Amino acid sequence: MAKFQPRGAQAEGNDDGLKEKMIAVNRVTKVVKGGRTLSFAALTVVGDGDGRIGMGKGKAKEVPVAVQKAMESARRNMVKVQLKNGTIHHNVVGEHGASRVMMAPAPAGTGVIAGGPMRAVFEVMGVTDIVTKSHGSTNPYNMVRATLDALKRSTTASEVAAKRGKTVEEIFN
CATH class of the missing domain: 3.30.160.20 (Double Stranded RNA Binding Domain)
Incomplete structure (x- = not known):
């Protein structure tokens, strides 16, 4: 056992x-x-x-x-989720059921500003700086699924550039 x-x-x-x-x-x-x-x-x-x-x-x-x-x-x-210096690349929203989770990248030293189940996800994942807000249902299962949905939706600059057929420099200019 x-x-x-x-x-x-x-x-x-x-x-x-x-x-x-x-x-x-x-x-x-x-x-x-x-x-x-x-x-x-x-x-x-x-x-x-x-x-x-x-x-x-x-x-x-x-x-x-x-x-x-x-x-x-x-x-x-x-x-696998791509991280950038202990945070995510851009603002992202995830949903599951009646739970909606919004995440934003944060500068170094901010810490993990997240409640309950979301904090546990970020701690085991290695995210050190992030700002989050949850709306709707606070059911732990739905919140974790919404958090994972948002993380799966996040993309890197190189992924966006590859989809558009451009270089990363062209994306930012």
Whole structure:
């Protein structure tokens, strides 16, 4: 059986160098003919501190097993986001369900100005300076998905230049 990790703790014996954060654990009840069955659903994020991020969900009869399943799911679903000096390249908006997240790059020394689940995403991802604002639903699952949606929408100057068939210098002039 998996070992239980306190909220926000780094997993021990983790040799792949990934940072792990548990965002939420919910108790879920299923009503059946014989009564109620309890289980737990966990939401976690995993990152390498250099722009790679993954989100995972796990469900089991016990909390530690649910968290372990969520961590494994997050490892399998990692995506790479290009960062620029510890922040993002430009303003970006992401949505999922009724959650809407706005992010803006910030100068060095600003820190991570984000609440709840978004902060955990940026901490494991390696973002050191960013300003965010969330509107609508504050459901942790929706907020994490909206944050990842926004990060996937962000592009670098070289990607924009390649799409337009121009050089980076032509884009900025």
